[in-house]
Amino acid sequence: MSNIHSSVTEIVSKCTCVKDILITGETLLIHDLQMDSMNLTEMMCLLEEEFSIEINESDLDDMRSINDIVDFIGLSGSRV
16 A cells, blocks of 8 residues: 555545545545535645645635545655
């Protein structure tokens, strides 16, 4: 598992109280984890801080799964 994937999984776990071992790349944020707008905003802030990136609302709307987040961070050129 990549460092990015591992860090994203840990952050999402903190925001949802779902154990990180239950979160896979295919896990859907809203459908599987039932994240609401508060969870998503908290996750966005933690991701921005962890990876030194900026995520805008439209980017967040495109992030439906863990893999979507990992891909976005990879394309953002984050240094982990």
